[in-house]
Structures are given as C-alpha cells and as structure tokens.
Amino acid sequence: EADIYQTPRYLVIGTGKKITLECSQTMGHDKMYWYQQDPGMELHLIHYSYGVNSTEKGDLSSESTVSRIRTEHFPLTLESARPSHTSQYLCASRLAGGNEQFFGPGTRLTVL
Amino acid sequence: QQQVKQSPQSLIVQKGGIPIINCAYENTAFDYFPWYQQFPGKGPALLIAIRPDVSEKKEGRFTISFNKSAKQFSLHIMDSQPGDSATYFCAAGSNTGKLIFGQGTTLQVKP
Numbered sequence: 001e002a003d004i005y006q007t008p009r010y011l012v013i014g015t016g017k018k019i020t021l022e023c024s025q026t027m028g029h030d031k032m033y034w035y036q037q038d039p040g041m042e043l044h045l046i047h048y049s050y051g052v053n054s055t056e057k058g059d060l061s062s063e064s065t066v067s068r069i070r071t072e073h074f075p076l077t078l079e080s081a082r083p084s085h086t087s088q089y090l091c092a093s094r095l096a097g098g099n100e101q102f103f104g105p106g107t108r109l110t111v112l
Numbered sequence: 113q114q115q116v117k118q119s120p121q122s123l124i125v126q127k128g129g130i131p132i133i134n135c136a137y138e139n140t141a142f143d144y145f146p147w148y149q150q151f152p153g154k155g156p157a158l159l160i161a162i163r164p165d166v167s168e169k170k171e172g173r174f175t176i177s178f179n180k181s182a183k184q185f186s187l188h189i190m191d192s193q194p195g196d197s198a199t200y201f202c203a204a205g206s207n208t209g210k211l212i213f214g215q216g217t218t219l220q221v222k223p
Binding site for chain 2: 004006031033041043044045048050058090092094099100101102103104105106
C-alpha cells in the first residue's frame with residue numbers, strides 16, 4: 001500500500017542534542033515538503049524538494065536542514081535542538097503535475 | 113499577498129447542522145484551493161478542492177463555494193455528524209506547487 005511514513009511519532013529530548021526526523025514515501029512522488037505546525041495553528045512550509053539533490057527553504061525560516069539523496073526519503077535534521085524547536089513537524093509529498101499533497105502522521109517534538 | 117485568512121477559529125453545531133467555514137485570499141496568482149481535514153494526532157487529509165473556473169463543487173456532504181471576484185471561498189458540511197469533529201484548514205496554491213494554509217477552524221459537532 002502506497003503511503004507516507006514519519007518516524008519517530010513522538011520525541012522528547014534535551015537541549016543541544018542533534019536529531020533527525022525521518023520521512024519516507026512509497027508513492028514515487030518527486031516533490032516533498034516539510035511543514036511546522038504549532039498546536040491549533042496553521043501549517044508553515046519550512047523546506048521543500050522537487051527531486052533528488054534538490055532542496056529549497058520554505059516561507060518560514062528554520063534552523064533545520066534537509067537532504068534528498070533518494071526519491072522516497074526526505075529527512076530533516078536539527079544540529080542542536082532548542083526549546084524553541086518544540087512543535088509538530090509534518091512531511092508531505094506530491095506527484096509532479098498533480099495538486100494534492102499527501103501528509104504523513106507527523107512527529108511531535110519536545111525539546112526540554 | 114501570500115496570506116490566506118480563515119474564519120471562524122472555532123465552531124460548534126448540533127448534529128444535522130450545516131457548519132460554514134470561510135477563507136479569503138489576496139494573491140490572484142492562486143489557482144488551486146483545497147480543504148484539508150485533520151484529526152488529533154494525525155496529518156491533514158485532503159477533503160475537497162476547487163479551481164477558480166467553477167463557482168461550486170460538491171463531494172458527498174461537502175461543498176465548496178467559490179467567489180473569484182471577492183477572492184473568497186467557503187466549505188459547507190451538510191447534515192454534519194459527530195464524526196466530522198476535526199480541525200479544517202483551507203489552503204491556496206499556485207503553479208509553484210506550494211500551499212499557503214489558513215489558520216484552521218476547530219469544528220465540534222454535538223450529538
């Protein structure tokens with residue numbers, strides 16, 4: 001079954017730790033996105049990729065970085081987590097030429 | 113220019129009622145207007161979407177009304193059910209493929 005996966009679902013870590021949030025999709029989509037969503041608030045685009053070796057920053061500035069070495073994989077990394085990074089991170093993908101973005105279940109990150 | 117404004121922030125209706133959620137945009141380059149439904153602990157899922165060349169689109173109990181001149185669009189949920197209780201987001205997209213989301217509306221449908 002084609003789907004989009006995010007791990008971990010929940011993460012609680014201390015300040016200064018390096019973390020990587022994983023996102024994988026089995027739909028063969030070229031385009032992938034990372035959004036940040038605070039509780040009860042709208043989604044803000046922080047990174048996107050139009051294909052392998054393509055990454056761009058989104059509309060909301062973020063200290064995180066992303067990579068796209070394989071079509072199906074789009075991990076997000078925080079080199080040194082801070083409490084201000086506490087949020088939900090949602091990954092999405094879209095087929096080239098299509099409009100619908102398919103979302104993963106999200107990773108809820110808490111930095112103490 | 114890039115904002116999408118959504119209202120109300122929250123909404124409570126009785127079962128069978130017709131909640132209406134409104135969105136307004138500014139950028140006339142937007143040409144794709146989806147509505148997403150999000151349950152707690154889940155990612156958003158596409159509910160219904162419209163393009164500006166039509167004024168209304170229905171899918172089951174969900175209807176989008178679109179007013180291009182006013183740059184507004186709205187979601188109507190007919191015969192609402194407790195299972196429709198969720199957060200609803202409107203969004204606007206252009207040929208860049210990026211979406212700008214509204215602030216979200218938390219809907220509660222009481223039995």
